[in-house]
Amino acid sequence: MAFFAHQIQRSFSSSVVRNVVIKNVTIIGGGQMGAGIAQVAASTGHSVTLVDMTDDILKKAMKGIQSSLRRVVKKKFSDDPESGDDFIQKVMQNVSTNTNPAAAVTSSDLVVEAIVENMKIKQDLFGFLDKMAPEHTIFASNTSSLPISDMASATSRPDRCGGLHFFNPVPMMKLVEVVATSSTRGRFRSLNPCLVCPGHTWVHQRCVSVCHGSKEDIDIGMKLGAGYPMGPFELSDYVGLDTIKFITDGWREKEPDNPLFAPSDLLNKLVSEGKLGKKSLQGFYKYSK
Numbered sequence: 347m348a349f350f351a352h353q354i355q356r357s358f359s360s361s362v363v364r365n366v367v368i369k370n371v372t373i374i375g376g377g378q379m380g381a382g383i384a385q386v387a388a389s390t391g392h393s394v395t396l397v398d399m400t401d402d403i404l405k406k407a408m409k410g411i412q413s414s415l416r417r418v419v420k421k422k423f424s425d426d427p428e429s430g431d432d433f434i435q436k437v438m439q440n441v442s443t444n445t446n447p448a449a450a451v452t453s454s455d456l457v458v459e460a461i462v463e464n465m466k467i468k469q470d471l472f473g474f475l476d477k478m479a480p481e482h483t484i485f486a487s488n489t490s491s492l493p494i495s496d497m498a499s500a501t502s503r504p505d506r507c508g509g510l511h512f513f514n515p516v517p518m519m520k521l522v523e524v525v526a527t528s529s530t531r532g533r534f535r536s537l538n539p540c541l542v543c544p545g546h547t548w549v550h551q552r553c554v555s556v557c558h559g560s561k562e563d564i565d566i567g568m569k570l571g572a573g574y575p576m577g578p579f580e581l582s583d584y585v586g587l588d589t590i591k592f593i594t595d596g597w598r599e600k601e602p603d604n605p606l607f608a609p610s611d612l613l614n615k616l617v618s619e620g621k622l623g624k625k626s627l628q629g630f631y632k633y634s635k
């Protein structure tokens with residue numbers, strides 16, 4: 347995270363931002379991704395404020411961060427459990443929660459949004475925070491597929507808006523795509539040398555695969571045959587079927603004739619039944635708590 351904070355700082359060309367030290371990070375959205383981003387930012391010494399709509403959601407997020415840290419520590423401090431406990435305590439002390447986004451950004455250096463994959467809601471959030479956050483604050487979106495420039499246009503600081511596309515689960519995935527727009531000028535560039543296309547990069551285009559066969563066979567096939575750590579159905583449950591639906595609906599809007607983005611009756615049925623994947627304990631597969 348420190349590396350990316352440096353990269354963002356180095357790349358934003360406006361003088362107001364250039365000498366910004368990224369210390370205070372506000373994450374809006376304490377779901378799968380927001381909680382993971384908060385964990386990584388707090389683990390690298392940043393002071394983090396995690397925002398969501400209710401205290402219950404935030405309590406669940408903090409519990410998730412703690413259990414994830416325990417998994418990290420089991421490996422990182424295997425021969426020194428006491429230091430592991432200290433590490434967890436220190437990281438958790440770096441994270442505070444707030445249900446009031448306005449109060450949570452008053453001293454932010456970097457705001458990362460990881461809320462629902464809906465452009466209007468993201469634009470409204472960016473527009474609102476733009477009035478509340480300090481002049482120097484950088485805004486970043488963790489969106490999987492929506493154009494950063496459309497979010498930046500909802501603010502008075504398009505030169506300090508970018509994408510920070512983390513991958514799930516954040517504490518385990520080394521890739522973060524730093525997405526620039528024409529307004530971010532300067533040297534801000536995507537660290538991931540890849541084609542920029544709907545959904546940012548070719549990484550996503552490979553997630554969208556046309557499959558024929560049982561979900562189990564396809565997942566096993568992609569794991570054993572393509573060396574994937576998870577098959578496409580397992581991964582879709584892991585990402586969240588609602589998020590997958592937001593993304594593919596967005597891509598279909600842009601390219602209605604692309605057969606890759608044809609609507610999936612099964613996906614639409616599962617989402618309409620609230621079967622969102624791992625986060626709701628049922629999607630393509632069933633999960634235990």
Ligand SMILES: CCCCCCC[C@H](O)CC(=O)SCCNC(=O)CCNC(=O)[C@H](O)C(C)(C)COP(=O)([O-])OP(=O)([O-])OC[C@H]1O[C@@H](n2cnc3c(N)ncnc32)[C@H](O)[C@@H]1OP(=O)([O-])[O-]
Nearest residue numbers: 414417418490513514515517518550553554575576585593
């Ligand atoms: C159609 C639209 C498509 C676009 C979708 C867009 C989505 C989005 O924009 C892009 C993405 O993210 S795409 C998604 C990109 N992401 C992918 O493709 C992910 C692919 N999957 C993987 O890389 C692996 O399955 C995992 C790393 C998730 C799990 O590893 P595994 O080996 O299969 O099994 P394991 O036994 O579970 O874990 C082993 C050990 O790892 C550690 N650990 C694990 N989770 C942890 C956590 N949360 N915290 C801390 N630690 C965690 C832990 O030490 C654990 O040991 P333990 O003794 O159990 O504590």
Ligand SMILES: NC(=O)c1ccc[n+]([C@@H]2O[C@H](COP(=O)([O-])OP(=O)(O)OC[C@H]3O[C@@H](n4cnc5c(N)ncnc54)[C@H](O)[C@@H]3O)[C@@H](O)[C@H]2O)c1
Nearest residue numbers: 375376377378379398399460461462463488489490514585
């Ligand atoms: N799930 C993934 O694998 C993955 C990976 C990379 C990027 N993303 C992107 O990250 C974002 C979040 O995805 P997720 O899987 O964490 O979703 P999620 O549903 O797990 O979490 C979203 C959280 O945002 C909160 N929220 C929604 N609107 C809000 C608002 N106005 N103010 C404050 N909180 C609000 C919700 O209460 C929820 O807790 C999406 O844009 C998604 O495309 C997802």
